[in-house]
Amino acid sequence: MPNLTDLPFQAAAKVQQLAERGSAELHYARKMFEAGALKLDPQIMITMLADIRRWGEFGMIPALNARRSPGRTAIIDDDGEITFKELDEAAHAVANGLLAKGVKGGDGVALLIRNHRWFLIALYGAARVGARLILLNSEFSGPQIKEVSEREGAKVIIYDDEYTSAVAASEPPLGKLRALATNPDSDEPSGSADETLTDLIARNAKTPAPKATQHSKIIILTSGTTGTPKGANRSTPPSLAPVGGVLSHVPFKAGEVTSLPAPMFHALGFLHATIAMMLGCTLVLRRKFKPATVLADLEKYQVTAIVVVPVMLSRLLDELEKTEPKPDLSKLRIVFVSGSQLGAELATRALKDLGPVVYNLYGSTEIAFASIARPEDLQKNPSTVGPVVKGITVKLLDDNGNEVPRGEVGRIFVRNTFPFEGYTGGGGKAIIDGMMSSGDVGYFDEHGLLYVSGRDDEMIVCGGENVFPAEVEDLISGHPEVVEATAIGVEDKEWGHRLRAFVVKIEGASVDEDAIKRYVKENLARYKVPREVVFLEELPRNPTGKILKRELKDMTVGGAE
Incomplete structure (x- = not known):
């Protein structure tokens, strides 16, 4: 039976939710x-x-x-x-x-x-x-x-x-x-x-x-x-x-x-x-x-x-x-x-070349959308996906379902008024307290702007530290001799896991694997330096531009174990 003492609080919460809606x-x-x-x-x-x-x-x-x-x-x-x-x-x-x-x-x-x-x-x-x-x-x-x-x-x-x-x-x-x-x-x-x-x-x-x-x-x-x-x-x-x-x-x-x-x-x-x-x-x-x-x-x-x-x-x-x-x-x-993901490098370039006209929506097929970064938000920090849209609830939760403090990384959960009804073949995303997982992890800054650190299933543990490929991808993509880059986790005997980066160079570029590793080491922690850097003519993508990382995982790389 429900705890009767909780009913007034539940009713008040329901009334507040209806008022907000x-x-x-x-x-x-x-x-x-x-x-x-x-x-x-x-x-x-x-x-x-x-x-x-x-x-x-x-x-x-x-x-x-x-x-x-x-x-x-x-x-x-x-x-x-x-x-x-x-x-x-x-x-x-x-x-x-x-x-x-x-x-x-x-x-x-x-x-x-x-x-x-x-x-x-x-x-x-x-x-x-x-x-x-x-x-x-x-x-x-x-x-x-x-x-x-x-x-x-x-x-x-x-x-x-x-x-x-x-x-x-x-x-x-x-x-x-x-x-x-x-x-x-x-x-x-x-x-x-x-x-x-x-x-x-x-x-x-x-x-x-x-x-x-x-x-x-x-x-x-x-x-x-x-x-x-x-x-x-x-x-x-x-x-x-x-x-x-x-x-x-x-x-x-x-x-x-x-x-x-x-x-x-x-x-x-x-x-x-x-x-x-x-x-x-x-x-x-x-x-x-x-x-x-x-x-x-x-x-x-x-x-x-x-x-x-x-x-x-x-x-x-x-x-x-x-x-x-x-x-x-x-x-x-x-x-x-x-x-x-838009990425800071591309956002900065677009704002420079086109002016303050860029709007970046964060969402997915399942959650629809959660936040939208406006030009003024991207000018504060081009990595942000913006403030939460009015009427939508976004909370960042730890593995126990508890909300994490501002500035700390947590799993992104979203509640809106047009919920995803589940996959037609059965199943769905994780739901906690009526909020659905986006499948991403991220954090809020002091301005209430949301940042996406990466996919929660792509995080690797390297030397006891959590590493999200998105941070390394964005850094390498900003290298002056690189068109774009992505990264995936691979096993490493010394560190447990390390990243493998896939890079598309600009035409005529002389940058090599050592230069990319050195660039990452100069800008990020040592454990975020890729174990290998693989150069490709182009990254495999689906028609909507998302990188097909499963194809990269299946790719045979020389010297890889």
Whole structure:
């Protein structure tokens, strides 16, 4: 039985938690009104709420924009432009077509689509049916596509023509559809006989889809940097936090133009596609990330915001450095970065080359987001991931679940109003007192800024001292003759464990293994000096820019035991 003396304290804590949540929701609403995502127009608000009841929070978005600004350009991609009215009508036709194929609310619809208009048309069409939206990684192999789509219960797979061979072994019960009908990278036809979305739209009514039997869910797959990608199950939250939380730290505004190189199948790209569409912004999308094209887009379309993962930012800065004449980036107010660790060296370089426009979001597929570093935070310390977003709780706990003092490293636990519902195959992250582990360790400084020291499963004990690879990676990456670096733990007879560093040198660099070791020794403790330094042409990465450390662990290194 519960201890009755504890009940008043539990009730008081619950009341306080509800009050804090109410305050946060009001804060989010205010930020959304200020940004222009919500407008004080009774008729628009009434119809928006009616559309949410009809198609859910995702399915209603194109209708909201078609009503507010039907003729405004919604998407610019490699095939031209489409308006919000055209996007809304196409989504209705896809929804009606999917219903005719037998797709029902709760059925899985898998998307294997690059960044272009058909991703959003397919997404919103399937959302209006109430489907479970399964966002497949564009780099999946054929066996992975088959395994994941079957595991997640996909009744239909919608794919770009270039993936015809990759999806050949998959046989979803209600068939397959092609999004982009041709492969621009090949002169040879794919031979696919699957119907295209263009044809599906042509033979189905563009009238509003009927009310969905249930609201859609999103299945975003984890990065799979340490194994098979897992499906992260997340419903549409009863909260304004996903949009309002970001807007509370980042000054996105309605009706502007955003470049989105980050892949939309990933949490970062999907989050921002949703924010941009809620704001009625024009999205500039390209099938493939090409730094020169992106820089040209920034100038041509007077882009005010760009959303990238760190490796994309690094390559954009490299391209900017060699581009003459320099593009006019005077309209660019926001460089929104997430997806992997930004690092102090890259943050400093971006602030220097682009100005005080860099915003760094810390989060993951499971926890969504916890903190956002603004330019003023990064100028204080470029290593920070910023202050905690209002309405979100972040605590740093030791191995016994006790909160650690400020300045000390602890495991990062997060609680928000849009919780991760567990992996679709079962299991989840560690939870303590309603807070979920991010899988990272870090600390707070005296300003309340959060720092991520590294992954809690990557820490090694070297000579009795805890060592996190991220600190050494960031230092080596700042060497003037190094493009980038990473590190992993390996066994060491003398120290127990030491780090092995993998380094990409700049072209023509003369730096060698001894020089890298000496550089680390001059800047960090002796036990943090890598045991070996391995030079590579490039680091293995997934499409979102995360380094595939499992491939590095499997790599045979000369002289390694």
